[in-house]
Amino acid sequence: MELVAFYFFAGLAVVSALFILFTRNLMYAAFGLFLTFMSVAALYVFAMADFLAVSQIMIYVGGVLVLLVFGIMLTHQHKAGESTQANYVEVENGGMPFRIIVSVAFFLLLVKVITGADFELAGSYVEQKSTLQQLGIHLMTSHLLPFEIIAVLLLAVLLGAGYMAFNRIKNPGS
């Protein structure tokens, strides 16, 4: 039963990712990415990472995807003869055959490595309820320095992105 559900969500993730690859409408690609993010969150649940699943939904679906849709709409230019429908943002896919062959070849290489690896896992699999408490403890003790660095990084990104967007409004076209 668990395996069936796992295959369902894995298939959903892969199919919606393929939809992103083959659709010509960038808005639909963003919606496909939404589906992929949700299925990846479900896969996290199967891997006993409940906190990461929730943060995946909150950060990616709530934050990144909204940002991306904003970006798509702000940088859209209507070409002559294109549908004027509000959610239609056509974009060309260039050099499809060669680049897809490269990706498929890379995938086959990865599958060959994974199936042929035959590695022993050092730890043992333990069924556990929630990793939230351990995550909090580790973030505040053994991983305190990366935690602080990432806080500084977020502050720098906030300032940098805000600065760039602010200058853009002040003198457009420069």
Next chain:
Amino acid sequence: MIPVSHFLIVAAALFCIGLAVALTKKNAIGVLLGLELMLNAVNINLVAFSRYDPELIRGQLFALFVLVVAVCEIAIALAVILRVFDHYKTIDPDRIDSLRG
């Protein structure tokens, strides 16, 4: 329980699809969509191996940091793309070629 190789195969598939998206889309935001797919695929790997490390869960901690860095990357990349769009009136990576000799 689900064997770890299943997670690895799904992650490999998502990574390669993301690679193909990043290579084929003729739009900088399309490339960003592909990058996000690739980062998600890497995170699946980390989380899958973290199941075998229940005391320290280093994989999940690392995945958390990857998540935050991915968000930073998207925010900065979109700001840069907006500036590029103002300057070139296009975000097709093939047509942003002012430095070409």
